[in-house]
Amino acid sequence: MQIQELYNCRDIADPTERLACFDREVGELQTADIQRDITITDRATVQKTRRGLFGFTLPDFGLFGGGDEDEIKSIESTVASASQVDGGRYRIALADDSVWVQTDDRRLALAPRAGQKIQIKTASLGTYFLSLEGRPSIRVRRER
Template identity: 30%
Template sequence: MNARLLLVISPLVLTPVAYAQSGDSPLQPLFECRSIGDDAARLACLDAAVETLYGNAESGEVVAVDRGQIEAAEESVFGLTLPNFSIPGLGRRNGGGEDDLVEADATAHSPDRIVHRTEDGDIERIENLSVTDIEINRAGDVVVTLANGQVWRQTDSTRIQGIRSGVRPGLTANIRSGALGSYFMRLNNGGRWFRAERVQ
């Protein structure tokens, strides 16, 4: 996700480069104008702050996206090993590419999915992800391709019964995070949880 993201203003998120390190809000100049008692001076302050914000938006230094886009982007990078950063109001997040932020749409491929988050806002588990393909590689590991384009590979020796290579209509997967950046997957065929890593 775009590392410039910083401040959540529901339903908008304003994301300036300059504020990503300082921790200040790009709206702080607007907020400071509220304390000015004189009407004319307050209006002049607001005009100046809005003009600055507008210029930053025009230059691309500030970007506005809605909360749904952020959450979809987080789902799209779930399982990838990327630097973490914090967005106030949403908790800690996994980063990703800029395109993920504006184009990710997890609901398009798995509309029945259920996303569980921790109190801090981290994705803890995603259920009912549609599976489009199963492959058994040369090492005997199960490789699962999801409808959202993600590819996950088994990394342990758990025996997964009833699985064979090919398309399996109606098959879904649950994925949960574990300790130390690990992930576990279970298919809805009644099998066991197995350790997996995202490879794409």
């Protein structure tokens, strides 16, 4: 693994050899970065990416950290637009450009309107609940 080779340089006792090792390994790491063989990012970028992918089921390649502390369990946004689709269900576009479609038959007392605050939470078995300004939730799935 590329980064491990760099870390191994710390264990070299001779200062000249250690510096040569660091120079060599940093150069290889930089080349790999330029050629896009690796990507180095910070936690804030990972969280932003995870939030953007919220609602999609993706294979776990270990790309975005791991463990429950990194998992996003809900998002908050605002409605950009909403329209009714088959059976009176809603298709709701959010300010972050994601699109969610209602999957249950629950009727909303008031139609979603642009600018309304929205919260989407994970539910069981890969499903999601959407709540408009604290009203009772509807079940949704992410379309885009």
